[in-house]
Amino acid sequence: MANHSLDILFAALGDPTRRAIIERLAHGPAPVKELAAPHDMALPSFLQHIKIMETGGIIATRKEGRQRICWMEPNALIPLQGWLEWQRQAWEAQARKS
Amino acid sequence: MANHSLDILFAALGDPTRRAIIERLAHGPAPVKELAAPHDMALPSFLQHIKIMETGGIIATRKEGRQRICWMEPNALIPLQGWLEWQRQAWEAQARKS
DNA sequence: ATGTTAGTTAGACCCATGGCTAACCATTCG
DNA sequence: CGAATGGTTAGCCATGGGTCTAACTAACAT
Numbered sequence: 196m197a198n199h200s201l202d203i204l205f206a207a208l209g210d211p212t213r214r215a216i217i218e219r220l221a222h223g224p225a226p227v228k229e230l231a232a233p234h235d236m237a238l239p240s241f242l243q244h245i246k247i248m249e250t251g252g253i254i255a256t257r258k259e260g261r262q263r264i265c266w267m268e269p270n271a272l273i274p275l276q277g278w279l280e281w282q283r284q285a286w287e288a289q290a291r292k293s
Numbered sequence: 294m295a296n297h298s299l300d301i302l303f304a305a306l307g308d309p310t311r312r313a314i315i316e317r318l319a320h321g322p323a324p325v326k327e328l329a330a331p332h333d334m335a336l337p338s339f340l341q342h343i344k345i346m347e348t349g350g351i352i353a354t355r356k357e358g359r360q361r362i363c364w365m366e367p368n369a370l371i372p373l374q375g376w377l378e379w380q381r382q383a384w385e386a387q388a389r390k391s
Numbered sequence: 392a393t394g395t396t397a398g399t400t401a402g403a404c405c406c407a408t409g410g411c412t413a414a415c416c417a418t419t420c421g
Numbered sequence: 422c423g424a425a426t427g428g429t430t431a432g433c434c435a436t437g438g439g440t441c442t443a444a445c446t447a448a449c450a451t
Contacts, residue, residue, distance in 0.1 A: 198309070206307035210409085211300055214376075221383035228427060238428070240410050247408095261418040261427050269384050276377050278312075279370055285319035286367050308439085326397060336398070338440050345438095359397050359448040392451100399446070408437080416429070421422100 203251045204275050212236070213244050217267070220254060224266035301349045302373050310334070311342050315365070318352060322364035 207213055216230055231241040245265060248254045253271040256263050305311055314328055329339040343363060346352045351369040354361050 198312075201312065202307060202309055205303050205312075209300060209304035209307050211296070212409095214296075214299065214303075217380060218383070221380045221387065223387045226427085236409095237411060239412085239430080242429075243409070258428090263428070267384055269381075269388070272377055272380065276374070276381075279374050279377070282315055282319045282370065283367075283374075285316070286365055289319065289321050290367070304438095310439090324397085334439095335441060337400080337442085340398075341439070356398090361398065394450085396449075397447085399444100401444085402442090404439105404441080406438090406440105408435105410435085411433080412431105413433105414429100414431085416427105418426080418428100420425075 198274075198278075200252075201274060201278055204253070204271070207248055207251045207253055208275075210244065212241075213248055216244060216248065216265075217253065220265060220267045224264050226259075226262040226264050228262065230265060296372075296376075298350075299372060299376055302351070302369070305346055305349045305351055306373070308342065310339075311346055314342060314346065314363075315351065318363060318365045322362050324357075324360040324362050326360070328363060 208217075212234055215234070219225060219230060227238075227242065227245060230245070231238060234241055245254070245256070245263075249256055249265075251271070252268055254265050255268050256265045258264075306315075310332055313332070317323060317328060325336075325340065325343060328343070329336060332339060343352070343354070343361075347354055347363075349369070350366055352363050353366050354363045356362075
């Protein structure tokens with residue numbers, strides 16, 4: 196079961212900066228500047244993370260004046276929950292047999 | 294919230310070979326040879342994946358004769374489910390406000 | 392004792408990732 | 422207009438991840 200979208204999603208969440216962005220956006224949209232503020236990192240480096248999550252479908256963005264507003268794509272993480280749940284159930288089914 | 298263990302867990306699941314190993318082990322323990330069989334890959338490369346998951350606490354292993362048996366560490370993935378669920382709830386709480 | 396099986400260790404290689412600076416646009420403010 | 426703000430693009434660099442081959446060890450089979 197080589198699922199390319201799981202590759203991208205799991206890899207995206209493997210970085211603490213990106214998880215922090217998600218944690219922030221879960222509470223509502225924000226411009227790049229505000230998202231970047233807590234991360235001691237040059238803006239271009241930070242923007243890279245934004246782009247990774249946008250192309251991965253985890254967040255979406257729109258240009259508004261000179262700002263770029265970012266927000267969660269709330270269903271993006273469902274495949275991950277699905278996969279994890281699947282594993283858990285497979286495990287429990289086999290554990291019950293022994 | 295820089296959680297190092299989430300780093301390791303998410304990164305581990307970002308690789309399709311490693312997810313496949315988990316999917317297999319969810320159905321019960323197996324020796325390295327059997328795990329490696331479906332993966333067109335040299336044994337040392339494959340062993341690397343095993344080691345990553347073992348040090349990440351996702352699987353455990355024991356030497357048995359000349360084989361090494363691997364099995365799931367069934368609670369390892371709980372932090373991931375926890376984090377995902379947390380995000381989902383944060384999102385829903387803020388969505389309700391608008 | 393010899394050969395075969397199943398891992399293991401060591402070393403090398405390549406490319407993707409994550410970070411930087413410098414220079415450049417586009418929008419808004421005074 | 423001119424300066425400041427918020428992003429963006431381009432190019433560089435170091436590190437790490439995933440792969441390989443070659444050579445070695447430990448256990449089992451004959």
